[in-house]
Amino acid sequence: MTGDAAVAGSAGVGARIGQLLPILVSAGILLAGNGVLLTLVAVRGRAEGFSEVQLGIIGAAYYVGTFAACLLTAKLIQRSGHIRIFAVMAAVAAVAVLTMLLLIDPWVWTAARGLMGLAFAGIATVIESWLNALADRGNRGRILSIYRIVDLSSVTGAQFLMPVVGAGGFAIFVIVAILYCTALIPVAASRLQSPAPPESALLRPRAIWLLSPVACAGCITIGLTNGAFRTLGPVYAQGMGFDVNRIALFMSLGIAAGALFQFPLGWLSDRFERRTILILSTAGAAAASLLLSHAEGRLIFAGVFLFGGFAFPLYSLSVAHASDHARPGQYVELSLGLTFFFSLGATVGPFAASLVINHFGPPAFWLYTSTMHGSFVVFVLYRMTRRPPVPAARRSRFVALIRSSPLLLRLTRSRAEDRP
Template structure:
């Protein structure tokens, strides 16, 4: 293991600091925005603009990287992200924050694609599994660690924005000073919605709904916590527990989906997350431990859905189409994360902070209904013909990933060029 990891250690270290910054900034903005009295609609749009910028970056960033090279592009993207977070802390203005957040999303897609392509270039078929697993673990640790930093300083001061800027600066260094050869040019991303639906209607609808639910939750759960009277440190713990619970659930849920119709597992987990959401909506619990327990149940079920839906789609796809299908679903998930916060903000304004979970519950109930309906129309794949389940980045880290990162997945071996 050390022999396989050593050549990409500096890249993985940069990845850790990149996701530390992402985790801190992603939670800091809604908490600070709530303190400043921003409306739920504006707070929701913080997530919408970031996700829209990220999806746009997946399409456009490869063109820029081709023109100026990987190292210059990475340094430029990282510098812009750092400048954006510092300016965000200096000028507390909702319109400025929305614009800066979109630019940050775009640049984050660029930095992530460059790191992932670099890792993919250095990985061999023998080391790919180890590097892929470690990459997922690092994104999880980075996001959670960044979120927990929210509790170490007063969110009403510029200190945490400065800490975030420092993290992004450190993230730039390993790739900038690396002597390794630049990877092959990034490939342009394509999105074939009709082809995705024909391949697996359940995965198409399910991924879109999961994106809507996760986008609404990921952006607005801090707003829910603040308006429910939770301390900023408690909010960070609540969000982190959600991610950890989802990471722990992925293994048993994935193994179960390998042994039975994945659509039933999708329906059961979606029903569980919807139930936890409805309990929060109906009972309005005030006890912090009850809230955290219900949110943990929600996170365990909701964050395990994405990789199962992707595995179900790959059950019906040719092996050489793995990257194409999974990449398309990833971008579809990104579209869902644009829609979710846009819906969640107004709903919370009209019906209160707990109504966030009504939005997620409705999305998950649609997954339940459609999965059951389709299971009556199309037979499941025999167990021996199923794709092997593997943890996927969005489910593990509650962050968007890039199609470039899919090439690190061991299942992609043989479907893309290998050196």
């Protein structure tokens, strides 16, 4: 490439990133609001006298809504367009937050959280549809990296809104609603044009299971464990005597560690048998859980860092393993199927974990997660006796994922296929 061509190419990439700025700003605001609300629901719910079981049901409802969005949002966008659906979903999320403030009732909160799961996953589909439209061979990696940085910094930083504002009173709910409404402004005021509507994929759980039983079982396990952690981790921390400041630190350590460990584990999974790395990461999460089941004081923070580091990358590792067996045109259907299996686990996980905490106390939460992870290790070992590893030449590149909408997998797999 000549010097002039290089400059022109760089300018083109810069212009494309500039087009993304309104989307990324809106995404960051939405991720911040959703991140703090996941923690707030548990903390405020306990303060209002909700039981662990009620909080588990409220948490499960969020993931039911998330899965419903995966089925419905593409059709809604095809009918009404990206910007309108973005506005509708943000408004639904804001109304749901304010309803939770006005009506302090566990069943009202359950319905509101279901609507919020629907709204947030719908918004993610809109955002990632734009990312798919704007990404090309020259900028796909940078777009994905920026999106992950926005996700990590927003969700982790938002945890500390609670110590600043407080979990009691009305202010924190109003701030979250303001965040959802504010997220409309960058997109609505921009010159963004709606891309082609996302395709509707068929949901065929049996076909996806036959494609990769390990990935499907992995997504179920991740729903059972990580879904429960995001919902009930604050309940555990409260039960161990943590104040709001330490709860925020506890949750942010787990989330940040998950991002930090993604890349070394992914690097290893590209160079060794993917299922071996899945076993190592799952065993690490199980060991961290056993440590936390007996930990006290500062050791809890070390334990949750290790748990997040090994547990959160399991989704990306499972998707990468399934992608090794998938055809190029199958990625959206694959992601929808894996979202289905994750949703199964995440719907059951918070409720099951809440029963464990209710009957045996907060530390027993970690015995629950270690049991789930240990069971998955046994299943992967069994599957390794039934199916040979994917040859290195046919193995897809690992890409660290946030679990949001089926469209993101198409973007990440396109990026992997671009690499030599």
